[in-house]
Amino acid sequence: SQQGEEDPQALSIQEGENATMNCSYKTSINNLQWYRQNSGRGLVHLILIRSNEREKHSGRLRVTLDTSKKSSSLLITASRAADTASYFCADNAGNNRKLIWGLGTSLAVNP
């Protein structure tokens, strides 16, 4: 089945550093979204970037979209220990509102 690819699978950084994770798809991107999941919890929507947008900011989050490469990146600046979580990208599959999920990046921010 369709699936987004994410890298890295796991990332460990020190507090204050920036974290970058990438997501790519084999098909064209519609509405690329990033979600965060704390261990054993549901997912929280972080940011959505549309296919006609190239960059979007929300607080310490910066998302870019390259439709020609069918890829997106999520940058978390000045990371905090509380940013430790798994981050997933997802894209709308079409009119049925399904999301096609990436494999996720597990981020550990060490104090």
Next chain:
Amino acid sequence: GAVVSQHPSWVICKSGTSVKIECRSLDFQATTMFWYRQFPKQSLMLMATSNEGSKATYEQGVEKDKFLINHASLTLSTLTVTSAHPEDSSFYICSAPPLAGGPRQNEQFFGPGTRLTVL
């Protein structure tokens, strides 16, 4: 706004029993809800799309008689794992997109998940 609840948050049951998980949109209506299964350190696997007032749409490889879905109202969908076995142990998460046409229509709002352990 846009809160989704799930109940129970965790359940332990004996092999062969059935378990019902509820997913509720608390402050918005949802004609569609999605049920996912997630194994440790893995991504979400879509099991089925729950449609209010009609039959659920199951993904390939998901047994509809095993995972019964009912979407009886615009705020409630239930997933029943019938005759549960240890291999059904997993984290089950539901999500709901808001009604179409709004500014957040492409997002999904997630429940906190239900941890099922079958002994």
